[in-house]
Amino acid sequence: MDQKRVNTRRSRVAAGAEPSLSIVLTLEDQARIVGRTLKQVVGHCAERGGGAELIVVDDASTDGSAEVAARWTEHMDGLRVVRHHARRGRGAAARTGVLLSKGRKVLVLGADLAVDLDDLDDVLDLLDRGADVAVASRRMEESDISRRASLLRRVSEGVLIAVAHCLVRPGVRDSFCGAHAYRRGAAKSVAERAHSTGDGWAVEWLAIAQRLGLQVSECPVRWASPDLGETKLRFLPTLAELARAGRRLKNVDYLAPLPARQTLAETSFVDAAVASTRFRSRYEPK
Incomplete structure (x- = not known):
């Protein structure tokens, strides 16, 4: 993709004060792929338009x-x-x-971009058709997996998805695909009530959405296991987190959001502006 062409078109994409779409990318020790990922995402946004x-x-x-x-903020x-x-944890980053x-719509992605970007438009279209939450799924008949994950990864995910089925009502077959879309109100309502901060965050988010009476829909996608920079999946910590989420789902009143002070403390961050001018990396944009 031509960098100059992307830059010219992106200036029109981000012109609106209220964007039609927010894309949230969670990142953890993925310097090798983040530049490539951002270039792909911004190019896709430029092509689809809408802000x-x-x-x-x-x-x-x-x-x-x-x-x-x-x-890359200098380029996008x-x-x-x-x-x-x-x-x-990844759940805290998503929140x-x-x-x-x-x-007006919020799309949460992992930095490895395992889901085909063109299929994410189909996920977002579910929101236009009435869904409050739309989930990319590898476990639907129409889904297409071109490059499978390792056997260990598939077995680990299979166990975790089986446990997730005990927490999330029927209708959601894949909680670990790596792409979720929300209407803005639904996204904020769920995030303000979520406790999970690790890799099992998506399961609790979907369960909360269901308990709030939100409509959750799945969408088949094309998916390929990343050949570089795959998002890590910590099996035992995630299994323990799902168990904790299960206990909370039985005992916690999710109608009330977490106290603002607690939420702010748990999501404490700084803007990573281009302050470290001495930083040099072979991964930065050319």
Whole structure:
């Protein structure tokens, strides 16, 4: 994709004060891929039009991921990079991004972009057809998996999805695909009530959405296991987190959001502006 062409078109994409779409990218030690990912996403936004903002939330990476992403703000309008003060987990990163978002629709993605970008438009279309929450799924008949994950990853995810089925009502077959879309009100309502901060966050978010009476729909997608920079899945911590979420779902009143002070403390961040001018990396944009 021609960088100059992308830059010319993106200036029109981010012109609106209220974007039609907010894309939240969670990032953890993925400096090797974040530049490529941002280039793909901004190009896609330019092609689809309608106005979009990109919010990259770095969960206290130690490999310079935030600095690499921050340098791309010079090339992309509507891109904001924030960094957690301390590592809090992918769920906390998703919540930070959602709470900062301004778009009428909110799309939460992993930085590995395992889901085909063109299919994300189909996920977003479900919101236009009445869904409050739309989930990309690899487990529908129409889904297409071109490159499978490792056997260990597939087995681990299979166990976690089976456990997730005990928490999420029928109708959601894949909680770990890596792409969720929300109407703005639904996104804020769920994020303000979510407790999970680790890799099992999406399961609790979907369960909360169902308990709030929101309509959750699934969409088949094309999916390929990343050949570089795959988002990590921590099996035992995630299994423990799902167990804790299950106990909360039985005992916690999700009608009331978390206290604002607690939410702010748990999502403490700084804007990763291009402050570290001495930082150099082979991954930064050319």
